Amino acid sequence: MARAPWVKTSGGEAGSRRRQRGRIRIEDVAELAGVSAITVSRVLRTPAIVAEDTRRRVDEAVDRLGYVPNLAAGTLASLKSRLVAVVVPTLRSSVYADTIQGLSDELSTAGYHLMVGYSGYSAELELSVFRAFMGRQPEAVVLTGVEHSPALRRLLRKRKLPTVEIWDLADDPIDIAVGFDxxxxxxxxxxxxxxxxxxxxxxxxxxxxxxxxxxxxxxxxxxxxxxxxxxxxxxxxxxxxxxxxxxxxxxxxxxxxxxxxxxxxxxxxxxxxxxxxxxxxxxxxxxxxxxxxxxxxxxxxxxxxxxxxxxxVPGHEMGRRAARRLLDRAEGRKRGQRVEDLSFELVQRESA
Amino acid sequence: MARAPWVKTSGGEAGSRRRQRGRIRIEDVAELAGVSAITVSRVLRTPAIVAEDTRRRVDEAVDRLGYVPNLAAGTLASLKSRLVAVVVPTLRSSVYADTIQGLSDELSTAGYHLMVGYSGYSAELELSVFRAFMGRQPEAVVLTGVEHSPALRRLLRKRKLPTVEIWDLADDPIDIAVGFDxxxxxxxxxxxxxxxxxxxxxxxxxxxxxxxxxxxxxxxxxxxxxxxxxxxxxxxxxxxxxxxxxxxxxxxxxxxxxxxxxxxxxxxxxxxxxxxxxxxxxxxxxxxxxxxxxxxxxxxxxxxxxxxxxxxVPGHEMGRRAARRLLDRAEGRKRGQRVEDLSFELVQRESA
DNA sequence: CCCGGGTATGACAGCGCTAACATGCAGCCT
DNA sequence: AGGCTGCATGTTAGCGCTGTCATACCCGGG
CATH class of the missing domain: 3.40.50.2300 (Response regulator)
Structure with a gap:
């Protein structure tokens, strides 16, 4: 009789053809530490709920093997990508770079990564960049300005993606706006x-x-x-x-x-x-x-x-504030006002 | 008798608790088009091998549902992330922005995305940014300069990740170098x-x-x-x-x-x-x-x-060339020389 | 009529991880 | 002693996709 279909036919210790050679999996760490996979996962994500002794053994195994969690698998399992999509008009101007650094500074400490794209000041391009990003399941979106293609607005509202529009104020923001007047x-x-x-x-x-x-x-x-x-x-x-x-x-x-x-x-x-x-x-x-x-x-x-x-203009600050608003939301905290008006300042020097 | 363990207990049409509400899956597209999921996958990735009639029906279903493939799942299943990690010293200077645009222009047409990070000119920070990126399973890496922490060099060589070092020439590149003297x-x-x-x-x-x-x-x-x-x-x-x-x-x-x-x-x-x-x-x-x-x-x-x-300095060109070298490699083509020397040019104007 | 070979599609398992629930075990109360 | 609570850890079943192999079907040749 043929093997019953639910019996594993591959994937044993020898390694299936589909597994990446030499990649270390959470299972390997678990084995070395003498615990189960889920415990390793907990040590990495919520260390506080693991007994100290266990935690130490797991940390050691992680170090020894140089384990790096596969975030694609994590994203799939948890439905959380820890990814924020950012679209700016251009990277060539340092003004947006400041904002991106502000975003990154704040978000990276919380374990989020940035996907950065540029629109070349075109709403159509912005939409297409955004479409490409969507597949990576961003948890939030940061857009520059308040003019966007209607299709993009619809998409964002339908998916209920937390969205921050920066560098401008909006009468009717898609979600949140952090900018100046x-x-x-x-x-x-x-x-x-x-x-x-x-x-x-x-x-x-x-x-x-x-x-x-x-x-x-x-x-x-x-x-x-x-x-x-x-x-x-x-x-x-x-x-x-x-x-x-x-x-x-x-x-x-x-x-x-x-x-x-x-x-x-x-x-x-x-x-x-x-x-x-x-x-x-x-x-x-x-x-x-x-x-x-x-x-x-x-x-x-x-x-x-x-x-x-x-x-x-508060370039860096807009990034930080936008990030904070998103983190507040992710952690289920207060919502704050929808439109946040940061101040600009005229700097008088010699030319006028 | 209890249900046999291999019988699905959830995930039917009603939707399991773990599934994201309202998200459209490949399965939904398949159903609407009257084909199987794998056929939808083929239409999206290798349309040439699908019969024209089937392809049309699937494309229509994709459009109608606004389906966007979940790349986290795709990455996990195929062990291919279509992601390239880039680390530059800073985003605040437009010089690296040119290179990033060059990379992006070339890679995005091939369906790759960029993860961009900055090191602040520090080899340690570069390593830590890189570590954070590793979890997303990049298929290739672009680094700025040829000075890196030894731990990073080891990591890259061990994983055999295609790596391009840009903006400089190296006697002994990690893998490929595209720069100028x-x-x-x-x-x-x-x-x-x-x-x-x-x-x-x-x-x-x-x-x-x-x-x-x-x-x-x-x-x-x-x-x-x-x-x-x-x-x-x-x-x-x-x-x-x-x-x-x-x-x-x-x-x-x-x-x-x-x-x-x-x-x-x-x-x-x-x-x-x-x-x-x-x-x-x-x-x-x-x-x-x-x-x-x-x-x-x-x-x-x-x-x-x-x-x-x-x-x-050939900022944009370095990006393009680096991208091309990586794509050539990904598509199994020729390897080319390890160190590629692009030329700079003195532009004489008025100040000297 | 069958067979071989090519083309188009499908069934199934599993990528590596985590949510949800289950279990085991102290410590404490009744 | 029995039960109840709370903490630490384990078991199971997916997340949504694609690699792999199986299958169905068509066409032409013997």
Whole structure:
């Protein structure tokens, strides 16, 4: 008679063909420590509930064998991946790197890992990156900004994935938002320039259609200029909102279009630094003839000549706060407000 | 008599307590399409071997249900994670971001994902980040530089994990190295300055003990200066090798120590830009009285005043090449040479 | 008509781990 | 003594997928 089907036909001590050669399994540790597999699992995940003596023996076996738990198996068994998906517009800009480090600092101590992807400022790409991530069963999601493809919003709400939107505030966040008020930041710059006597403002930055957050800063700036009776800002949009290349030529176009510009708001510091440099080449005195304000307080901002007046943004802090909110939720703690408004700060230096 | 142990006691259509509510499984797709689970799996992974009619029905069911395969389960079953672990020194510098994008561009089309971590230039931290990654069963590893903790080297060799070391060349790579010659780059800068008439060179950059690649550039620079009979370079090491803050004060110390310096090599562009700016503040003419060369060709380098002469490095290309080498290996193709030397390029602009 | 070989699909077990429940054993109370 | 409580550990059955082998079917040749 044939073997009954439920009798193991492989997987004994010799090792089945499907098992990875040489990989150490929890079973191996258990055997060496003289306990069962589940006890090893408990030592690794909830040491407090294991007797001290047992714990010591297991720890020793783990060390001796160099055991590393297979998290794919753990994820499958526990339905918990300890993975957080993060999508930022780009990695090339250090501003988001700060936020990622903030997230990582906070989450890694809690045993979570980050999956980081970038969207290139496109909602479609964001969706496709996210789709790819979904298969890895993230327990939470961090997105940049509040503009997302409707399909993504639906997906997230349906799955009830804890989601944090960062770098902006939302009227109706998908779940939680941790950011700052880009509109107010733009207005704050307008105030500063107006108080310094600027009458003919201009703006250099990304195409409002492409970058929602920069567009809000622009809107806040424009509104406040109007409220204070300044001339309507001359706006020079750029295709790539982070390109010093484009900033240089854009600045030249700007002064050609309106030679009387006496105040310039650059939608980020990379552009502002390039503008300051081009101003020097054109012998336009900054801040004498033109005041320039940046945004973001990049590392170099404080060190260019003249030192750049800019808006400091809580990049690292947003990451930390977003992480904390997610951990609070995971541990079933308080929920807190849905929209968390961290503050920005105008840093006055020499350029305005 | 009790139920025989091999009879399923749960997991029927009602859903067991352990199953995630509402999650769609391959089984659900199979049922809707009127095929078995394995056929769905084949449609998703090797569509070519499935009959066209079946494939269409399955694709439709996948779409209709919005099915996303659980990669944790797939990883466990196939022993293939489609995951590549990457460790860079920091995310805050755009130079590594380029490399990561290069890796990601190439790997994502092949269905691989990246796990990115940062080591803060510390071999110990690198090891601990790597340990954390191991549990997710990466199929390959990308490390920055060729200096690693011995424990890490042992671990990688023992597991036979395909490994690429980037951003440097190694005499004895762990496995594969794809980088460029930092020593030669330093020498190349020395050549350029010497030809321009520099006699009293200096170097501003990270502490050689902390950053091995910057140290090699320094060594190459120093050696070539000596070979050309220049005065031995005055070296001003910095604790944080990327800090414009420190560059500014370091530059001041440098000119105080040796007022006759007529050529400065900054070990990266962030420092070089800060140095140029401080030179202006001190009314030191660049390049008239002092020539300055950077390293890395950051975005802003071409746009500061004076425009920065620097060394362009194949950041994106290293990522792509590293990815290709790993994919070649995964697909069992040719092995190629162990150490791949991509070229750098001195970009002459105005500052030297 | 059967047979061999190729193609398309299915059944089954198991990847390595953990949730859920079961068991065993002190220590204490009645 | 019997039972009850609480702690430490073990047993069992999956988690959702894919490797492997089995099977069904079709086609053409003998």
């Amino acid at each position: 880009n509109f107010a930041a733009g207005a704050c710059v307008a105030d500063h320039l107006a108080k310094a006597g600027v009458r003919h403002p201009a703006v250099l930055g990304s195409d409002p259609a492409r970058e929602a957050r920069a567009a809000k800063r622009l809107a806040g700036f424009t509104a406040r200029c109007q409220a204070r009776g300044l001339r309507a800002p001359v706006v020079e949009p750029l295709i790539d909102g982070m390109s010093p290349e484009e900033a240089e030529s854009g600045f030249r176009r700007l002064v050609a279009r309106a030679p009387d510009i006496d105040g310039l708001f650059c939608l980020n510091d990379a552009l502002a630094i390039a503008a300051i440099m081009e101003a020097r080449r054109l012998s336009i005195d900054v801040p004498g003839r033109m005041r320039i304000v940046g945004f973001g307080d990049f590392d170099l901002a404080a060190h260019v000549a003249p030192r750049l007046t800019t808006v400091r | 930092n020593f030669a780059a330093g020498a190349c800068v020395a050549d350029h300055l010497a030809k321009a008439g520099v006699r009293h060179p200096a170097v501003l950059g990270s502490d050689p003990a902390r950053e091995a690649r910057a140290a090699k550039r320094l060594a190459g620079f120093t050696a070539r200066c000596q070979a050309r009979g220049l005065r031995a370079p005055v070296v001003e090491p910095l604790i944080d090798g990327m800090s414009p803050e420190e560059a500014e004060s370091g530059f001041r110390r440098l000119v105080a120590r040796a007022p006759d310096i007529d050529g400065l090599f900054c070990l990266n562009d962030a420092l070089a830009i800060a140095a140029i700016m401080e030179a202006r503040r001190l009314s030191i003419d660049v390049p008239g009285r002092m020539r300055i060369v950077g390293f890395g060709d950051f975005d802003l380098a071409a746009h500061v005043a004076p425009r920065l002469t620097t060394v362009r």
